[in-house]
Amino acid sequence: MADRVAIFDTTLRDGEQAPGYSMNLEQKMRLAKQLELLGVDVIEAGFAIASPGDFESVRSIASVIDHTTVASLSRALVKDIDRAWEAVKEARKPRIHTFIATSDLHLKYKLKMDKQQALEQAERMVRYARNLSPEVEFSAEDAMRSDRGYLARVVERTIAMGATIINIPDTVGYTTPDEMGGMISYLMNTVPNIDKAILSVHCHNDLGLAVANTLAGIKAGARQAELTMCGIGERAGNAAIEEVVMGMKTRKDLYPYELNIDTKQLYNTARLLSNITAVPINPSKAIVGANAFSHESGIHQHGMLAHSETYEIMRPESIGIKQTTMVLGKHSGQHAFNHRMKELGYELDAELSRKLFEDFKHLADKKKEITDRDLIAMMESGTQSSPQIFELDNFVVNSGNLMTATACVTLMRSGKKMQAVEMGTGPVYAAFKAVEKIVRKSFVLDDYQLRAVTEHRDALGEVLVKISDAHGEYRGRGVSTDVIEASLLSLLSAVNRMFEANESQMEQSSDHSGSEKAKSWEPLPADALERDMKVTGTVKDDVSKEV
Numbered sequence: 294m295a296d297r298v299a300i301f302d303t304t305l306r307d308g309e310q311a312p313g314y315s316m317n318l319e320q321k322m323r324l325a326k327q328l329e330l331l332g333v334d335v336i337e338a339g340f341a342i343a344s345p346g347d348f349e350s351v352r353s354i355a356s357v358i359d360h361t362t363v364a365s366l367s368r369a370l371v372k373d374i375d376r377a378w379e380a381v382k383e384a385r386k387p388r389i390h391t392f393i394a395t396s397d398l399h400l401k402y403k404l405k406m407d408k409q410q411a412l413e414q415a416e417r418m419v420r421y422a423r424n425l426s427p428e429v430e431f432s433a434e435d436a437m438r439s440d441r442g443y444l445a446r447v448v449e450r451t452i453a454m455g456a457t458i459i460n461i462p463d464t465v466g467y468t469t470p471d472e473m474g475g476m477i478s479y480l481m482n483t484v485p486n487i488d489k490a491i492l493s494v495h496c497h498n499d500l501g502l503a504v505a506n507t508l509a510g511i512k513a514g515a516r517q518a519e520l521t522m523c524g525i526g527e528r529a530g531n532a533a534i535e536e537v538v539m540g541m542k543t544r545k546d547l548y549p550y551e552l553n554i555d556t557k558q559l560y561n562t563a564r565l566l567s568n569i570t571a572v573p574i575n576p577s578k579a580i581v582g583a584n585a586f587s588h589e590s591g592i593h594q595h596g597m598l599a600h601s602e603t604y605e606i607m608r609p610e611s612i613g614i615k616q617t618t619m620v621l622g623k624h625s626g627q628h629a630f631n632h633r634m635k636e637l638g639y640e641l642d643a644e645l646s647r648k649l650f651e652d653f654k655h656l657a658d659k660k661k662e663i664t665d666r667d668l669i670a671m672m673e674s675g676t677q678s679s680p681q682i683f684e685l686d687n688f689v690v691n692s693g694n695l696m697t698a699t700a701c702v703t704l705m706r707s708g709k710k711m712q713a714v715e716m717g718t719g720p721v722y723a724a725f726k727a728v729e730k731i732v733r734k735s736f737v738l739d740d741y742q743l744r745a746v747t748e749h750r751d752a753l754g755e756v757l758v759k760i761s762d763a764h765g766e767y768r769g770r771g772v773s774t775d776v777i778e779a780s781l782l783s784l785l786s787a788v789n790r791m792f793e794a795n796e797s798q799m800e801q802s803s804d805h806s807g808s809e810k811a812k813s814w815e816p817l818p819a820d821a822l823e824r825d826m827k828v829t830g831t832v833k834d835d836v837s838k839e840v
Contacts, residue, residue, distance in 0.1 A: 297551040298541070299334040299517040300534065301493065304566070305350070306337040306366055307531055308521035313572055313759070313766055317793070318350055320569045325354045327565050328361070331558040333534070334517075335362040337390060341380035342373045348380050355384035364388035364430065369418035378425040389422040392432035392460075395439040395447055408443055416450050423455030430458035432495070437461070437468040437476060444476075445483045452490045458517060459490050463506055466499025466529060470509035477513035493517035496532045498524060503532035508540055511548065522566045523574060523581065535559045535580040535612065543607055560613035561639075564669065571768030571786065573742065573757055580612060622657060637665060639672055656753075656774070670746040670753050670772050682789045683732060685781050686710055692720040702727035702781065721780045728784055736760040736791065743776060756783040760791065767791040 305321055305328075308314060316324070321338070328336050338354040339347040355363040363384040367373035369391050381387040393404070393415050400406050406414070415431065422429045431451040436444055448459050461476060468476075473494065481487055494510035494517070496503040507518050524533030534554075541548040542556060563581040567574050576583040586609040630650050634641055641649065652671055657663060684705045692698040700723035703712040713730040717723030721741075729735060740759035745752040756771045756779040767790040771782025 296516060296549075297553075298511055298515075299491070300332075300538070300552065300554055301335040301337065301364075301495075301517050301519040302328050302333040302521065302534065303337040303495075303519055303531070304328070304521040304525065304534075305354070306339050307519075307527065308525040309339075310527050311525050311530065313768060314525055314570050316569055318346070318353060321350045322353060322357065324562075324565060324569060325358060327558070327562050328522075329358055330555070331534075331562050332553045332555045333361060334553055335364055335388065337364045337366060337519075338381075339365060340367070341365040342367065342376040348376060351377075351380035352383070355381045355387065358384065360385070362386040362388050362428070364390045367391045367422075369393040369414050371418070371421060374418060374422045374425065378422075381426070386428070387426055388428040388430060388458075389426040390430040390432065390460075391418055391422050392434050393418070394434040395444055396435035397440065398438060399435050412443075412447055412450060415447055416454050419451045419454040419456045428458070429456045430460060430493070431456040432460035432462055434462060435464045437463040437472065438465070441476070441479055445480060448480055448490075449484045449486060452484070452486045457490050458493055460493040460495055460517075460519065461510070461515070462495035462519075463497055463503075464495075466497035466503065468496075468506055469500075469502060470505045473506040474509040474513040477510045477515050481514040491516045493519055495519035497526065498529040498531060501529070503530070504536045504540065507532040507537050508548065511541075511550065523563055523578065525566070533579070535563065539580050539607060539612065542611075556611055557613040561637075568770065571757055571759075571770040571783075573744075580607075585609075586614065622663065625653075625657075633665075634668065634672065637668060637672075666746055667753055670755065682706060682792045683728075683785050685778070685785055688724060688727075688777065688781060690720045690724060690777055692723075698723045700724040700727045702731065704728070704731050704785070720777055724777060724781055725784055728781065728788065732788055732792075734762070734788075734791070734795075736762050736788070739766065741780075743780070746772065754779045756780045758783045758787050760784070760787045762791060762795075764791075764795060767794065 305325065309316055325336055325338065336354065336358065338351040341348045341351045351363070351365045363381050363386065365377035365380050367377040367389060374389060374391060377389050381389070393411055394400060395411065400408065400411055404411060419429055419431050433439060433444055433447055452459065461480070463473065473496070477492060477494070480492060492515045494507050494515045496506040496510070503524065507520070511518060518532070518537055520534040520537055521531040522534050524530040524536070538552060538554050538556060538559070541550060541552065560581055563574060574582055579585060627646070627650050630653055631641060631646055634649070649672060653663070653668070656667065656671060686703040686705045688703065689701045690698065697716050698718065698720045699714065699716050700720060701712065701714045702724055703710055711731045713727040715723050715726035715730060717726050725738065737760060738758065739761050740757070742757045744755055746755045753772055753774055754776040756776065757768065759766055759768050761767070767787045769783040769785065769787030769790065771779040771784075771786060773779040773782060
């Protein structure tokens with residue numbers, strides 16, 4: 294019988310630490326449920342002691358996950374371990390994941406400990422964690438730059454103290470496949486009690502070798518791989534779930550191991566991550582990128598027509614990409630709509646089904662043919678979880694090559710309508726200036742991307758924006774057959790995230806200071822808005838050049 298390799302997902306912890314990938318509680322809950330549907334064995338839900346928000350995320354995820362182990366990261370400190378246990382203790386399968394550095398570089402400059410002190414600290418904290426949690430994982434941070442003999446001692450002692458999973462991370466993405474395979478083989482053959490634990494690998498992608506290093510570790514004896522969706526993570530990211538899993542599935546001759554992953558959920562999971570974070574998937578991304586199963590070269594197309602395996606080593610259906618074109622039209626009913634959405638991998642509750650069916654009917658009035666890609670885009674747009682602080686009511690744009698573009702935008706907040714008129718060098722620029730004038734808060738437009746979701750002249754347009762203020766960066770996504778509407782929806786999604794983050798920071802600040810919370814937002818008089826815009830209007834002009 295083939296060995297089994299466990300998939301440890303750290304998208305919600307290591308992945309979320311990457312700039313631009315932060316998620317709120319509701320978004321993390323949605324992604325966690327999808328990861329369970331994907332079939333990952335462990336969800337590392339966060340770093341519980343990092344912040345009250347992280348703690349609440351871990352605790353909430355632990356309470357709703359039915360079958361998957363839920364872990365929280367902690368330093369090898371009592372306060373961290375206590376906080377981690379408090380967050381995961383209600384999980385059906387809880388795990389504490391504690392770590393301490395073992396490389397000479399980290400010991401000297403970061404921890405300011407000698408090797409014996411670090412070893413004793415690891416022993417004490419693993420034993421302490423094991424007295425709380427039925428399952429403890431220990432990570433030797435910067436293991437791949439650690440002295441082999443010392444690392445073997447740490448592994449042996451932490452197993453003796455109760456750790457049943459030992460993680461060997463390539464923390465800075467420094468190692469190579471040969472070195473990773475050699476290290477795992479060395480530990481498997483040197484540590485006397487290694488049979489009492491599972492070895493794990495966690496590889497970063499700084500040299501572009503994370504997936505290769507992970508597969509080398511598995512081949513040498515590791516039976517847990519720590520991965521993220523789409524390889525997101527700090528710096529250059531982590532090894533990607535979809536690449537490691539499909540690498541093992543496609544090359545069974547080299548990796549004859551069992552996995553619990555439902556590969557048909559890979560594409561949906563990647564799209565959900567992109568939808569939640571408003572970070573697009575690179576078209577050339579292996580497995581889940583838009584070009585992964587596209588063929589433009591005449592030679593390739595000829596080969597594909599003769600036999601698909603000439604230029605495809607995987608079938609798109611194996612990762613959940615549907616090949617149907619025309620699916621539904623404006624005369625289709627609710628039952629047919631629900632059935633098709635289920636075929637696409639979406640389970641809709643009654644409320645979401647009603648809302649999306651209404652959106653579908655509106656779209657069907659504008660488009661003659663509706664494809665699966667239209668339905669997926671509509672689903673993702675309809676389930677966006679950015680806060681609804683400002684909502685688009687209506688807009689009118691006048692533009693042409695012989696006139697200055699003018700935009701009149703009306704937004705809703707708390708049942709009140711607010712309107713502004715602005716001019717700009719392009720229709721999107723004018724519309725964005727009007728939004729900035731209404732919300733009374735300046736921001737910088739750092740990125741704007743417009744692309745067609747589907748084919749033909751009536752294609753849905755998807756707009757992704759990134760804005761920033763003094764406190765951080767915020768992303769938004771909008772979809773519509775009208776690119777100006779898609780642009781406004783995308784901007785409002787990002788603006789609402791900006792307001793949510795700023796209000797959260799104000800609440801935390803007032804809680805710490807003991808002062809009253811800031812007053813709720815109120816619109817300024819029109820003349821005050823005009824004065825403010827003269828001083829604070831800082832929307833970049835870049836967007837008008839891209840549309």
